[in-house]
Amino acid sequence: GPKVLQIPSHQIIDMGQMVTLNCDPVSNHLYFYWYKQILGQQMEFLVNFYNGKVMEKSKLFKDQFSVERPDGSYFTLKIQPTALEDSAVYFCASSYYRGMSSDYTFGSGTRLLVI
Amino acid sequence: GQQVQQSPSSLVLQEGENAELQCNFSSTATQLQWFYQSPGGSLVSLLSNPSGTKHTGRLTSTTVTKERRSSLHISSSQTTDSGTYLCAIDRGTGSKLSFGKGAKLTVSP
Numbered sequence: 001g002p003k004v005l006q007i008p009s010h011q012i013i014d015m016g017q018m019v020t021l022n023c024d025p026v027s028n029h030l031y032f033y034w035y036k037q038i039l040g041q042q043m044e045f046l047v048n049f050y051n052g053k054v055m056e057k058s059k060l061f062k063d064q065f066s067v068e069r070p071d072g073s074y075f076t077l078k079i080q081p082t083a084l085e086d087s088a089v090y091f092c093a094s095s096y097y098r099g100m101s102s103d104y105t106f107g108s109g110t111r112l113l114v115i
Numbered sequence: 116g117q118q119v120q121q122s123p124s125s126l127v128l129q130e131g132e133n134a135e136l137q138c139n140f141s142s143t144a145t146q147l148q149w150f151y152q153s154p155g156g157s158l159v160s161l162l163s164n165p166s167g168t169k170h171t172g173r174l175t176s177t178t179v180t181k182e183r184r185s186s187l188h189i190s191s192s193q194t195t196d197s198g199t200y201l202c203a204i205d206r207g208t209g210s211k212l213s214f215g216k217g218a219k220l221t222v223s224p
Contacts, residue, residue: 030209031208031209033211033212035212037156042214042215042216042217043158043201043203043212043214044214045211045212045213048209048210048211050209055209055210056210056211058211089156091158093212095209097208097209102146102148102163102205102208103160103163104148104160104163104212105160106150106157106158106159106160108156108157109156109157109158111156
């Protein structure tokens with residue numbers, strides 16, 4: 001089936017540096033999401049995005065985080081500056097709603113290690 | 116408090132046995148989704164079942180909306196079913212998914 005592509009799959013970065021995580025959502029999906037999962041822990045919502053705007057942010061979406069999707073390009077999550085506690089797997093997802101049903105697709109995640 | 120609670124947290128089966136996973140949620144949900152997370156971490160949507168009973172392959176989900184609970188039944192388990200099963204709810208178009216902590220299933224040959 002259709003896939004969400006995340007680039008890169010792994011990233012190691014020095015604390016304080018900037019990182020951009022890239023997501024290519026399913027082509028006909030309208031809603032985009034970022035989730036964070038620390039190893040062995042629960043999947044946590046960060047932010048969702050529709051029609052060029054953030055819909056909702058969680059308390060985990062710190063001021064250092066930003067998202068955007070310039071026309072026709074990747075949906076990105078930028079962290080600037082990074083902190084040690086940002087080490088986690090970041091999952092991008094997209095969805096499409098048809099009446100009361102929805103169709104979620106998740107990417108394979110970007111494993112971010114801040115050192 | 117935790118919006119989505121799953122039980123059991125872990126389950127060990129012999130191949131061929133059936134598994135029953137439970138999900139209870141504390142707030143109203145428009146959508147209830149079951150996901151499979153592989154040992155490698157990737158996430159796959161299994162079923163979207165806001166109410167009633169749905170089947171796909173060896174999976175059956177039953178959601179009783181007014182009681183805020185859902186179950187996932189896996190019949191004739193296989194070793195490849197091993198992984199973590201996540202229950203998640205959302206509250207409408209484009210809204211966030213709230214996940215449970217997952218149920219880790221291990222199927223032995």
